[in-house]
Amino acid sequence: MTEPVSSPRVALLVTCLVDLFRPTVGFATVKLLEDAGCTVEVPLQSCCGQPAYNSGERDHAMAIARTMLDAFEGYDHVVAPSGSCAGMVIRHYPELFAGTEDEARAADLAGRTWELTRYLVEVAGMTTVDARCDATVTIHDSCSCLRETGTREQPRALLASVEGLTLAEATDRDICCGFGGTFAAKYPDISAAMARDKADRLEETGADLALAADLGCLLNIVGTLKRRGSRVEVRHIAEVLAGDLETPAIAEPGR
Amino acid sequence: MTLHQLTSSRFKQQAAKALEDEVLQDNLVKLKGNFLQRRANARESLPEFDDLRDIAVGIKTHTLEHLDLYLEAFENAVEASGGHVHWARDDAEARNLVLAICRAENAKTVTKGKTMVGEEIGLNAYLEANGITPVETDLGEYIIQLAGEPPSHIIAPAIHKNRQQVAELFNDHHPDLADRGPDDVDGLLADARAVLRQRFLKADVGITGANFLIAETGQTVIVTNEGNGDLTQLLPRVHLVVAGIEKVVPSLEDATSIMRILARSGTGQEMSSYTSFSAGTRRPGDIDGPEAFHVVLVDNGRSALLGSPTEEILRCIRCGCCLNACPVYGKVGGHAYGSTYSGPVGAVLTPALAGLAETNHLPNASSLCGRCEAVCPMRIPIPKMLRHLREEEARSGRAPAAARNGLSLWAAFAKRPGLYRWATNLAMCVLAGRAGKRGRFASLPGAGAWTRDRDLAAPQGTSFQTRWKKGERPGTWA
Numbered sequence: 001m002t003e004p005v006s007s008p009r010v011a012l013l014v015t016c017l018v019d020l021f022r023p024t025v026g027f028a029t030v031k032l033l034e035d036a037g038c039t040v041e042v043p044l045q046s047c048c049g050q051p052a053y054n055s056g057e058r059d060h061a062m063a064i065a066r067t068m069l070d071a072f073e074g075y076d077h078v079v080a081p082s083g084s085c086a087g088m089v090i091r092h093y094p095e096l097f098a099g100t101e102d103e104a105r106a107a108d109l110a111g112r113t114w115e116l117t118r119y120l121v122e123v124a125g126m127t128t129v130d131a132r133c134d135a136t137v138t139i140h141d142s143c144s145c146l147r148e149t150g151t152r153e154q155p156r157a158l159l160a161s162v163e164g165l166t167l168a169e170a171t172d173r174d175i176c177c178g179f180g181g182t183f184a185a186k187y188p189d190i191s192a193a194m195a196r197d198k199a200d201r202l203e204e205t206g207a208d209l210a211l212a213a214d215l216g217c218l219l220n221i222v223g224t225l226k227r228r229g230s231r232v233e234v235r236h237i238a239e240v241l242a243g244d245l246e247t248p249a250i251a252e253p254g255r
Numbered sequence: 256m257t258l259h260q261l262t263s264s265r266f267k268q269q270a271a272k273a274l275e276d277e278v279l280q281d282n283l284v285k286l287k288g289n290f291l292q293r294r295a296n297a298r299e300s301l302p303e304f305d306d307l308r309d310i311a312v313g314i315k316t317h318t319l320e321h322l323d324l325y326l327e328a329f330e331n332a333v334e335a336s337g338g339h340v341h342w343a344r345d346d347a348e349a350r351n352l353v354l355a356i357c358r359a360e361n362a363k364t365v366t367k368g369k370t371m372v373g374e375e376i377g378l379n380a381y382l383e384a385n386g387i388t389p390v391e392t393d394l395g396e397y398i399i400q401l402a403g404e405p406p407s408h409i410i411a412p413a414i415h416k417n418r419q420q421v422a423e424l425f426n427d428h429h430p431d432l433a434d435r436g437p438d439d440v441d442g443l444l445a446d447a448r449a450v451l452r453q454r455f456l457k458a459d460v461g462i463t464g465a466n467f468l469i470a471e472t473g474q475t476v477i478v479t480n481e482g483n484g485d486l487t488q489l490l491p492r493v494h495l496v497v498a499g500i501e502k503v504v505p506s507l508e509d510a511t512s513i514m515r516i517l518a519r520s521g522t523g524q525e526m527s528s529y530t531s532f533s534a535g536t537r538r539p540g541d542i543d544g545p546e547a548f549h550v551v552l553v554d555n556g557r558s559a560l561l562g563s564p565t566e567e568i569l570r571c572i573r574c575g576c577c578l579n580a581c582p583v584y585g586k587v588g589g590h591a592y593g594s595t596y597s598g599p600v601g602a603v604l605t606p607a608l609a610g611l612a613e614t615n616h617l618p619n620a621s622s623l624c625g626r627c628e629a630v631c632p633m634r635i636p637i638p639k640m641l642r643h644l645r646e647e648e649a650r651s652g653r654a655p656a657a658a659r660n661g662l663s664l665w666a667a668f669a670k671r672p673g674l675y676r677w678a679t680n681l682a683m684c685v686l687a688g689r690a691g692k693r694g695r696f697a698s699l700p701g702a703g704a705w706t707r708d709r710d711l712a713a714p715q716g717t718s719f720q721t722r723w724k725k726g727e728r729p730g731t732w733a
Contacts, residue, residue, distance in 0.1 A: 058646050179622065190586055224708070247715075
């Protein structure tokens with residue numbers, strides 16, 4: 001007889017970009033987590049504080065991050081459909097709160113926080129998803145997925161189970177797309193030049209659909225592709241894994 | 256404290272110019288493919304590469320913790336082998352010390368091996384202004400000397416130039432030699448060699464930098480791929496080494512340990528073609544070597560970094576690997592940075608040494624992608640230090656007011672999640688309404704910087720948190 005496994009109580013860190021620009025990614029994430037056997041809750045939240053942190057505004061960043069420490073208290077796990085926001089919590093909260101009274105809380109939250117695909121594969125033990133996508137897809141690996149949350153193979157493992165999907169890997173897929181949060185606003189020329197390189201590499205694959213696990217990168221990439229009239233569509237990886245292809249792809253006209 | 260000829264305050268204009276320069280863009284693409292792939296291959300064929308990195312970091316960290324002791328030991332060892340050590344607090348002192356040594360030797364011509372510190376202190380211009388002709392002997396340095404430009408890359412100073420541009424430079428500056436076409440690589444090299452050979456023989460003083468200073472033995476070490484460093488330090492009567500104080504390591508073994516990752520990281524070679532150890536003056540019975548050996552140790556702001564949040568940048572071994580990995584460097588090239596040290600390492604080192612007043616663009620012009628840290632053989636946490644410098648800028652009140660105000664306004668909402676949810680939902684609904692069914696904006700007031708080059712995807716409408724609060728759950732699209 002196997003032990004009854006209690007369903008882990010998981011909080012969704014929805015990320016401000018998903019919350020504001022693409023709520024359907026939030027719902028796709030919830031579906032994936034529920035399919036993986038989690039009980040999902042969405043505590044009231046704003047932002048992880050990364051824009052302030054990366055702009056050198058430490059006090060603002062700490063004040064915002066403290067609202068996150070409060071919001072995510074007590075959950076078994078905290079999962080974000082983003083390497084960037086997860087990376088902020090996992091890698092940078094401990095540094096941000098080092099030497100303060102919230103040091104232990106920050107370390108605790110960091111230890112319970114995950115990027116979505118890594119959580120699904122490594123914690124929830126998900127090996128396949130129930131989804132179909134008749135397309136050739138390519139993946140942009142976000143810098144934070146690669147270098148802050150250890151996410152590279154997990155999204156590929158899950159995509160391999162999507163029926164009809166063919167993966168076409170791009171060259172230079174570990175190179176930044178040029179978004180970088182405030183970088184895109186402060187140095188738009190350089191950011192746009194990097195984004196054009198990224199769009200070139202993605203188009204070269206011949207893929208119909210480009211995916212990433214970070215909406216920041218996706219907005220940058222899709223904005224660049226669509227400006228040049230590219231036929232390549234762009235989605236968050238959670239949408240494909242959750243089987244939501246009904247929602248128009250990012251920046252595509254609604255019906 | 257200023258680094259020589261700093262133009263970092265014009266970073267934006269210099270970067271814009273670089274982005275429009277099609278020849279430069281072509282040249283930069285070539286750089287990207289070469290060095291980093293070779294590094295990856297070299298790393299793969301050395302399973303203990305990452306262990307060596309840890310060892311190297313340990314050596315440098317230990318040395319920096321006891322820098323005074325090792326520098327004194329180095330000085331004693333140099334003096335014991337017949338050489339002299341001179342201490343320069345800043346660039347002006349360093350230039351004057353070098354000039355004084357050259358003058359004491361009645362030097363007219365000096366040959367120079369590649370030295371980044373020499374660039375940092377503006378040595379060439381100073382020597383020339385004082386009647387001494389410096390001749391760069393590293394091919395890349397020689398090319399940019401002819402062009403009257405600073406180096407654009409730490410290990411490949413003329414990487415921004417293609418063969419056509421080099422051929423034109425040589426044809427202009429070598430009037431006694433035949434004109435060469437850009438495809439005649441051997442001919443171009445032969446010309447440079449012929450010209451430089453005469454200079455080597457004429458030089459009174461040979462100036463080199465140093466990759467390492469070995470405290471135990473008093474040796475200075477240079478690694479090169481052309482052998483020019485050897486000729487620079489062996490042929491003239493006097494060998495003068497200019498080096499930053501952070502170059503010291505305790506022992507010969509320490510230097511050779513770090514060397515195992517230096518060339519692999521920079522050019523992907525197992526070792527550089529030439530590795531030369533200089534130990535004082537020619538001894539009785541030696542067949543060659545200088546009659547006088549001087550080492551000018553340059554501080555120029557370095558000691559002030561000890562114990563500071565940017566101390567770890569002093570571990571840098573100038574392999575240039577972070578430049579090769581950096582997507583920003585790959586788009587704008589080294590000259591845009593307006594500093595001797597460009598790329599990620601320069602974005603930390605230049606402001607750390609010269610202050611943020613003229614260099615505040617450098618730590619900001621990064622997407623913090625972390626590729627530099629991932630490849631750095633010395634595991635220097637460059638993004639962390641860029642953030643620190645941004646904090647310093649914010650504290651100083653020098654950050655642009657518009658950006659700070661915008662951020663403060665946004666933070667005021669983000670600190671109150673309930674208010675944030677209400678306000679952002681309203682904003683997204685307005686924005687989505689404005690987009691209608693188009694899905695994106697080709698232009699949007701207030702988003703000009705973004706929409707000049709990119710479309711902006713329209714939000715879907717009601718925010719996730721608002722929809723969730725109203726009870727909406729997955730499956731509504733099915």
